[in-house]
Amino acid sequence: MSNSKNPIIPVTCAIIIQGGKVLLAKRSALMDLAGKWEFPGGKIEEGESGEECLLREIKEELGIQVELLAPLSPVNFSYPTKVIQLIPFTARWASGELRLAEHDQVEWYDQNQLNSLDLAPADIPIVHELQEKWVKLVGPNES
Numbered sequence: 001m002s003n004s005k006n007p008i009i010p011v012t013c014a015i016i017i018q019g020g021k022v023l024l025a026k027r028s029a030l031m032d033l034a035g036k037w038e039f040p041g042g043k044i045e046e047g048e049s050g051e052e053c054l055l056r057e058i059k060e061e062l063g064i065q066v067e068l069l070a071p072l073s074p075v076n077f078s079y080p081t082k083v084i085q086l087i088p089f090t091a092r093w094a095s096g097e098l099r100l101a102e103h104d105q106v107e108w109y110d111q112n113q114l115n116s117l118d119l120a121p122a123d124i125p126i127v128h129e130l131q132e133k134w135v136k137l138v139g140p141n142e143s
């Protein structure tokens with residue numbers, strides 16, 4: 001539960017789309033939720049908009065610039081020690097070369113492969129929304 005001592009922590013994340021696939025990142029042993037797959041991003045800092053936060057976090061974590069495309073539905077999720085609001089945007093890779101600063105691994109996944117991933121729990125509703133709108137947001141699947 002959130003209250004004035006434990007406010008909801010806003011966290012942004014980017015669904016980076018390329019060639020009919022989306023990029024997921026595996027949290028490293030040094031991070032909480034170690035080993036879980038997530039969309040890269042992070043906590044919104046004081047005075048920052050969600051969009052500004054996400055551009056900063058993607059540059060910090062992956063070393064690339066992205067262009068944000070569209071917001072998806074935010075997800076409120078209660079972990080044992082905190083409540084987060086995960087705010088997703090679709091995005092495309094604009095420039096730069098991938099260089100991982102925090103995650104163990106990143107991979108491009110197609111629609112079917114997404115179903116078998118060990119996701120951070122707050123990401124599951126986002127993946128469901130993405131699956132429902134896949135063709136519109138990501139593009140047609142290869143036959």
Ligand SMILES: Nc1nc2c([nH]c(=O)n2[C@@H]2O[C@H](COP(=O)(O)OP(=O)(O)OP(=O)(O)O)[C@@H](O)[C@H]2O)c(=O)[nH]1
Pocket residue numbers: 011012013031032033038039040041042043044084086120121122123
């Ligand atoms: N970035 C990101 N965080 C997520 C996702 N799903 C999810 O539950 N989280 C949780 O949201 C919180 C914020 O994540 P973070 O650790 O990446 O944020 P940050 O780099 O700004 O924080 P820090 O500087 O305190 O480490 C963590 O508790 C993380 O487990 C996701 O898809 N992306």
